[in-house]
Amino acid sequence: MARISIDPVTRIEGHLRIDVEVDGGKVQKAWASCTMWRGLETILRGRDAREGWVFAQRFCGVCTTVHAIASVRAVEDALQLEIPANAQYIRNLILIAHALHDHIIHFYQLSSLDWVDIATIPKADPARAASIAEGYSNWPGNSRRELEAVQSKVKGMVDSGQLGIFSHGYWGHSAMRLSPELNLILFAHYLQALEFQRKSCQIVGVLGGKTPHIQNLAVGGVMNAINLNSLATFNMDRLGMLQSLLQDLIPFVQQAFLVDACLLSASYPEWFHYGRGVTNYLAVPDLPTDAKATQFDLPGGLIMNGNLASVQPIQNWRDQAFRAAVAEDVTHAWYKGEGAQKPWQGETEPEYTDFQADKKYTWVKAPRYNGEPIQVGPLANVLVGYASGHALTRKWTDTAFQTISSVHDSGTPGFNLTPEALQSTMGRYLARAIRSAMLSDLALQHWQLLTDNILKGDDTTYNPPQFPSHECEGVGMHEAPRGALSHWVIIDKGAFTNYQAVVPTTWNASPRDEKGIPGPYETSLISNPVVDPVKPLEVLRTVHSFDPCMACACHTLDASGRSIARVKVL
Amino acid sequence: MSTTQVDNRGGRSARRIAVVGLGNVLLGDDGFGPLAVEMFRSLYECDSKVEILDLGTPGLDLAPYLYDADLVVIADAVHPREEEKPGTLFVYCDEDLASPQAQLRLTSHDPGVQESLAQLRLAGHAPSEVIVVGVVPESCNLGSGISLSVLNTCLVAVDTIARLLVERAIDCRRRHAPVQRNVWWLSGSA
Numbered sequence: 001m002a003r004i005s006i007d008p009v010t011r012i013e014g015h016l017r018i019d020v021e022v023d024g025g026k027v028q029k030a031w032a033s034c035t036m037w038r039g040l041e042t043i044l045r046g047r048d049a050r051e052g053w054v055f056a057q058r059f060c061g062v063c064t065t066v067h068a069i070a071s072v073r074a075v076e077d078a079l080q081l082e083i084p085a086n087a088q089y090i091r092n093l094i095l096i097a098h099a100l101h102d103h104i105i106h107f108y109q110l111s112s113l114d115w116v117d118i119a120t121i122p123k124a125d126p127a128r129a130a131s132i133a134e135g136y137s138n139w140p141g142n143s144r145r146e147l148e149a150v151q152s153k154v155k156g157m158v159d160s161g162q163l164g165i166f167s168h169g170y171w172g173h174s175a176m177r178l179s180p181e182l183n184l185i186l187f188a189h190y191l192q193a194l195e196f197q198r199k200s201c202q203i204v205g206v207l208g209g210k211t212p213h214i215q216n217l218a219v220g221g222v223m224n225a226i227n228l229n230s231l232a233t234f235n236m237d238r239l240g241m242l243q244s245l246l247q248d249l250i251p252f253v254q255q256a257f258l259v260d261a262c263l264l265s266a267s268y269p270e271w272f273h274y275g276r277g278v279t280n281y282l283a284v285p286d287l288p289t290d291a292k293a294t295q296f297d298l299p300g301g302l303i304m305n306g307n308l309a310s311v312q313p314i315q316n317w318r319d320q321a322f323r324a325a326v327a328e329d330v331t332h333a334w335y336k337g338e339g340a341q342k343p344w345q346g347e348t349e350p351e352y353t354d355f356q357a358d359k360k361y362t363w364v365k366a367p368r369y370n371g372e373p374i375q376v377g378p379l380a381n382v383l384v385g386y387a388s389g390h391a392l393t394r395k396w397t398d399t400a401f402q403t404i405s406s407v408h409d410s411g412t413p414g415f416n417l418t419p420e421a422l423q424s425t426m427g428r429y430l431a432r433a434i435r436s437a438m439l440s441d442l443a444l445q446h447w448q449l450l451t452d453n454i455l456k457g458d459d460t461t462y463n464p465p466q467f468p469s470h471e472c473e474g475v476g477m478h479e480a481p482r483g484a485l486s487h488w489v490i491i492d493k494g495a496f497t498n499y500q501a502v503v504p505t506t507w508n509a510s511p512r513d514e515k516g517i518p519g520p521y522e523t524s525l526i527s528n529p530v531v532d533p534v535k536p537l538e539v540l541r542t543v544h545s546f547d548p549c550m551a552c553a554c555h556t557l558d559a560s561g562r563s564i565a566r567v568k569v570l
Numbered sequence: 571m572s573t574t575q576v577d578n579r580g581g582r583s584a585r586r587i588a589v590v591g592l593g594n595v596l597l598g599d600d601g602f603g604p605l606a607v608e609m610f611r612s613l614y615e616c617d618s619k620v621e622i623l624d625l626g627t628p629g630l631d632l633a634p635y636l637y638d639a640d641l642v643v644i645a646d647a648v649h650p651r652e653e654e655k656p657g658t659l660f661v662y663c664d665e666d667l668a669s670p671q672a673q674l675r676l677t678s679h680d681p682g683v684q685e686s687l688a689q690l691r692l693a694g695h696a697p698s699e700v701i702v703v704g705v706v707p708e709s710c711n712l713g714s715g716i717s718l719s720v721l722n723t724c725l726v727a728v729d730t731i732a733r734l735l736v737e738r739a740i741d742c743r744r745r746h747a748p749v750q751r752n753v754w755w756l757s758g759s760a
Contacts, residue, residue, distance in 0.1 A: 197633060
């Protein structure tokens with residue numbers, strides 16, 4: 001039995017450590033530990049509820065807008081304050097652009113090098129690579145010339161012996177199986193992705209005033225002044241610029257990102273059998289299409305025990321079952337107390353004990369839904385949509401499945417993927433790409449909703465909030481890039497008296513609970529293969545499939561606890 | 571692939587200069603970068619092609635803001651190799667950032683800076699010049715505000731940023747009267 005401790009140094013905020021026990025080439029037990037205190041909510045107590053979002057936006061350096069939006073939604077919920085339709089659409093467009101940015105950077109920059117071996121790229125035949133890529137997609141970045149240029153950059157890097165940031169990858173690992181041509185195609189898109197990250201930031205900037213910290217939010221709506229006759233405000237020029245940025249971004253999502261996720265799926269079919277993990281899924285409704293937020297373009301719901309035949313819908317943000325179901329357990333987390341508490345009553349009082357696998361071992365609380373662990377994220381989003389018969393989810397899921405059956409060329413018969421098989425490590429990667437394709441369609445739809453509403457003569461963007469003299473409580477939901485996010489607030493005389501954020505990574509990186517039931521990361525690693533304990537690439541594939549807010553440096557320990565390898569992972 | 575440069579306000583510019591603050595404003599001296607760029611904006615008036623950006627802690631999301639820039643000046647809290655007194659100011663240039671010997675570790679934002687630059691270089695969209703204006707922090711605890719030593723250095727850092735721009739023939743003048751600073755995170759309760 002080998003014990004491997006993967007203790008990542010984050011590249012962004014927050015730290016994650018994964019410990020696994022490996023026997024017979026497979027993971028037997030796993031622990032997920034967040035090594036950074038997440039007590040940021042305490043800073044909000046006593047603050048004016050109208051400006052909570054400005055602070056919440058700084059909880060995380062990457063998920064800025066998602067916390068800002070969840071915060072204003074929570075206060076609006078507490079006040080039962082409706083916001084104008086224009087405000088919904090402007091917020092939705094910001095959320096869509098942010099999510100596309102986030103999903104693209106996850107797929108290419110944070111996780112593709114778990115699957116793509118750049119060291120083989122010098123051996124690729126660019127002409128053949130171009131003909132393969134052009135067979136699957138119309139993406140203009142697949143030309144032979146483009147691929148030759150990328151290959152020569154990689155050759156230069158490999159020949160000079162200066163791999164730079166890539167020098168610590170698991171190149172040549174036996175679990176890397178793409179042909180040199182496929183490696184070249186995916187790495188070319190890795191570099192092209194940078195341009196599209198920039199475009200999605202520009203969209204957020206046009207709408208939000210600044211990026212990454214948007215300035216245009218307010219409890220009650222948005223602060224974008226709409227006047228078609230004024231140059232200084234939100235006008236047709238601005239709408240035209242938005243449309244053209246969206247039209248630049250969308251082909252990359254649909255013709256490069258989604259197709260690449262299908263190529264990976266087809267090349268690594270066994271990864272639809274690993275990483276299943278917790279099969280209870282939660283998605284919250286998002287992208288409202290009306291001022292009162294009664295209709296949503298992304299459906300919410302709950303699936304239990306992987307049973308896709310039965311979805312308990314979450315119709316809207318006032319869903320009472322959701323409010324009654326969520327609690328956070330601190331039995332195994334470095335906080336005072338034991339057992340579970342409702343977020344509104346939640347405390348964040350630290351009690352650090354060092355890593356004790358049987359006791360407390362992480363800064364992450366264990367959120368539970370009616371006592372059960374839950375997996376959130378794009379996979380939950382896609383499964384809930386698919387199982388509820390949501391047309392857009394079905395359109396892009398079916399498109400992906402057809403692509404996979406047509407690109408499978410490794411000698412075995414093409415395989416037909418089912419929604420059930422998405423419940424896996426590779427399913428999480430594919431679901432993120434499917435969700436991105438859905439969002440790219442919705443981006444233009446919400447741009448049209450906004451434009452039509454403005455042309456109809458509606459220029460309202462803000463309803464001023466009125467704070468009651470009595471205490472009130474609210475929940476703000478958002479189906480964020482990493483999954484269901486909820487901010488829970490109690491407000492008294494216009495100021496917060498309690499504030500708790502139940503974030504997607506808390507659901508997924510959850511430790512064991514009072515009953516000893518592990519969370520999604522921990523469960524998903526059971527039976528995960530590990531060919532070489534010194535290079536635990538396969539563990540990283542499953543952990544990265546959840547898009548934890550970080551990359552990692554791995555300290556691999558042998559049974560005696562001596563450090564035998566230290567590997568920085570890209 | 572061809573790109574057009576469109577800034578946040580939709581204007582087009584041939585040349586791009588970014589003055590960037592990195593750090594988490596909720597974590598004490600880690601908020602040096604955002605404070606420095608806000609003070610710079612308040613005290614200096616620059617050519618319109620200079621973008622002043624408080625980017626927080628973007629990690630790899632930093633890349634889009636450096637994309638194709640001519641000059642990037644990054645204000646950040648740094649941990650130099652040798653023990654240095656809190657409030658000490660460091661200026662690092664491109665070679666310091668690229669050299670493996672430099673062992674430069676910026677607070678929690680270093681991998682983001684180095685890796686974003688490396689990716690952009692490979693993609694052919696790296697900034698022509700990157701300079702880091704760094705200060706050694708005293709305390710990076712939640713809600714502890716900016717320490718006096720870092721605050722004092724901040725004014726020197728702001729003048730340093732201005733000098734770096736002026737040395738590169740970029741229009742940057744001290745304002746006759748400072749404009750309102752927006753340092754919302756350093757006021758109020760909690």
